[in-house]
Amino acid sequence: MDFENMNDTARLAELLFPQVTETPDDLAKKYPPRDLPEGAKVTRFAPSPTGFVHFGGLFPSTVGERLAHQSGGVFFLRIEDTDAKREVPGAAEGLIKTLAHYGIHFDEGAVLDDNGNVTDKGIYGPYKQSQRGAIYHVYAKDLVARGLAYPCFTTEEELEELQTTDKKTEIKTRVWTEDMAAKQHEKMLAGRVFTLDEVQAHLTAGDPFVLRIRADGNPEKRIPFTDLVRGALEVPENDEDFVLLKSDGIPTYHFAHAIDDHLMGTTHVIRGEEWLPSLPKHIQLFRYLGFKLPKFMHISQIMRLDENGNKKKLSKRDMGANMDDYSRMGYAPACVCEYVMTLLNSNFEEWRTQNPDAPYTDFPFNIKKMSASGCLFDFDKLNDVSKNVISRMSAEQVLAAVTEWALQYDPDFGALLQNHNNVALQAFAIGRGGKKPRKDLATWADAKGYMGFFFDELFTMQDAFPGEFARDDIKAAINAFLASYDPADEMNVWFDKIKAVADNLGYASDMKAYKADPAAFKGSVADISMFLRLALTGKLASPDMYAVMQTLGADCVTARMKNALAAL
Ligand code: GLU
Numbered sequence: 001m002d003f004e005n006m007n008d009t010a011r012l013a014e015l016l017f018p019q020v021t022e023t024p025d026d027l028a029k030k031y032p033p034r035d036l037p038e039g040a041k042v043t044r045f046a047p048s049p050t051g052f053v054h055f056g057g058l059f060p061s062t063v064g065e066r067l068a069h070q071s072g073g074v075f076f077l078r079i080e081d082t083d084a085k086r087e088v089p090g091a092a093e094g095l096i097k098t099l100a101h102y103g104i105h106f107d108e109g110a111v112l113d114d115n116g117n118v119t120d121k122g123i124y125g126p127y128k129q130s131q132r133g134a135i136y137h138v139y140a141k142d143l144v145a146r147g148l149a150y151p152c153f154t155t156e157e158e159l160e161e162l163q164t165t166d167k168k169t170e171i172k173t174r175v176w177t178e179d180m181a182a183k184q185h186e187k188m189l190a191g192r193v194f195t196l197d198e199v200q201a202h203l204t205a206g207d208p209f210v211l212r213i214r215a216d217g218n219p220e221k222r223i224p225f226t227d228l229v230r231g232a233l234e235v236p237e238n239d240e241d242f243v244l245l246k247s248d249g250i251p252t253y254h255f256a257h258a259i260d261d262h263l264m265g266t267t268h269v270i271r272g273e274e275w276l277p278s279l280p281k282h283i284q285l286f287r288y289l290g291f292k293l294p295k296f297m298h299i300s301q302i303m304r305l306d307e308n309g310n311k312k313k314l315s316k317r318d319m320g321a322n323m324d325d326y327s328r329m330g331y332a333p334a335c336v337c338e339y340v341m342t343l344l345n346s347n348f349e350e351w352r353t354q355n356p357d358a359p360y361t362d363f364p365f366n367i368k369k370m371s372a373s374g375c376l377f378d379f380d381k382l383n384d385v386s387k388n389v390i391s392r393m394s395a396e397q398v399l400a401a402v403t404e405w406a407l408q409y410d411p412d413f414g415a416l417l418q419n420h421n422n423v424a425l426q427a428f429a430i431g432r433g434g435k436k437p438r439k440d441l442a443t444w445a446d447a448k449g450y451m452g453f454f455f456d457e458l459f460t461m462q463d464a465f466p467g468e469f470a471r472d473d474i475k476a477a478i479n480a481f482l483a484s485y486d487p488a489d490e491m492n493v494w495f496d497k498i499k500a501v502a503d504n505l506g507y508a509s510d511m512k513a514y515k516a517d518p519a520a521f522k523g524s525v526a527d528i529s530m531f532l533r534l535a536l537t538g539k540l541a542s543p544d545m546y547a548v549m550q551t552l553g554a555d556c557v558t559a560r561m562k563n564a565l566a567a568l
Helices: 008-016 024-030 055-070 091-101 133-145 156-173 178-192 196-204 253-263 273-289 323-329 333-344 348-354 379-391 395-409 411-419 421-429 444-454 471-484 491-504 511-516 525-537 545-552 554-567
Strands: 042-045 074-077 108-112 118-121 149-152 210-213 222-227 231-236 243-245 268-272 295-299 302-305 311-313
Touching (some): 008 133, 008 149, 055 074, 055 268, 055 295, 055 302, 055 323, 091 108, 091 118, 133 149, 133 210, 133 243, 133 273, 149 178, 210 273, 222 273, 231 273, 253 273, 333 348, 333 379, 395 421, 395 444, 411 421, 411 444, 421 444, 421 545, 444 545, 491 525, 491 545, 525 554, 545 554
Parallel strands (some): 042 074, 074 108
Antiparallel strands (some): 149 210, 302 311
């Protein structure tokens, strides 16, 4: 390199980055454009490994996954681990596993090897930003050489001090005065002026520096911009000499985002709306770097209702935020995904009604149907969706899932299900299939309360016999039922016998007659059934009683009735 013949900015670049020998052109060759069919979208999920997967993270990742796979494109995972201080060991591994649990599979990027360690898959890597330092420095050097970035030797402490002083004044006066803005601007401009000798002296002294962009925008001017979720926007030009490389040489989010998404061929950047205010910076960076701007989708935050009915951001500590909690609570991934789809696309539920058995991945996900205002997270809605999903599953599927869940979170119940596999399967089969399946289970954890009574080990009188009925009537009804009970009876015969019990005790066997003149009866056949149901299941509500009796078998039915009589 002929230092003497270089212009000042090229010399500066050489002084700052002597170790960088590659050029942006070299990198462009290493990362050729992707060979994909027309319209194929390349999307990514780019989390920072700072903890668990948040419900708000499942959102953009589902969008990314759907858009890529629906269009025959590529969905990849990039680990944004440039902030070592905030990194949580094992978070990246946990994140990959959790997302896989929810059916979010990546074609490329950071994946787990056979030993469970994070490794790269694909030719656009490395996919961990901490391993891409050399790449960022190539572009940093290029920007400096072209006069578009410059070093700033102000120490972190000095900068921090500057910021806090200004912030304090800001709070005190409540206005950011023009004078303050001017001072800030002056300081910024002053930072742009230096000689190569000064830089050399700093470097020789080992002084740290940050690399700043040399902003050229006029914030009075607006750039028209279309966000695919939010529609047409106008963003101000950027006039802030923001940091590209921190003093340890590590890039800021802005710099890494522009370079990575360009080299990795991202067509659609899907990210949280908290990045929207940074867009002016990104637009400027892409322009300086000579990169085509990808399409952007800024996804709204997930909200929840607080105790007073006000909308609040779903924060990390809120119930429902940590995706790993859902497994413990017994939510099936399929149910959670279905719920996410209902939140993401306003027409999903209508589609589901028309396509009850199709996998949710058949739904034509549409960006235009996404809401630009915050989606409301709501357990009641999740439970409703979940009940519907589970009602469409087969008894075998339900039993397998409940058993797997219980073995982990309620081992005694798990063992019971395994030991009484047949009864459990029959129990889950009751009311399943057909046009109007029962919708009792929202989570696998609900199963015990729903069908635990099938096992003597779990049977308890959860509900009491209602006080308004004479104990003698209840006893008489149970005794009369037992006297005529024949497990071989088919359903109509069985029910006719219960009606006969009702008639004999002065309870209406005909509901119409009862409704026409309730005072003429002590009650109805529905009450007689309720007595039997309580004796049999310990609960006021249960699946179809005939089917329950068939499943329990004559010995158990008789024993339960006798126990109830003894307790009455
Ligand atoms: N690491 C950033 C975050 O977690 C990624 C934002 C993006 O998707 O570009 O917020």
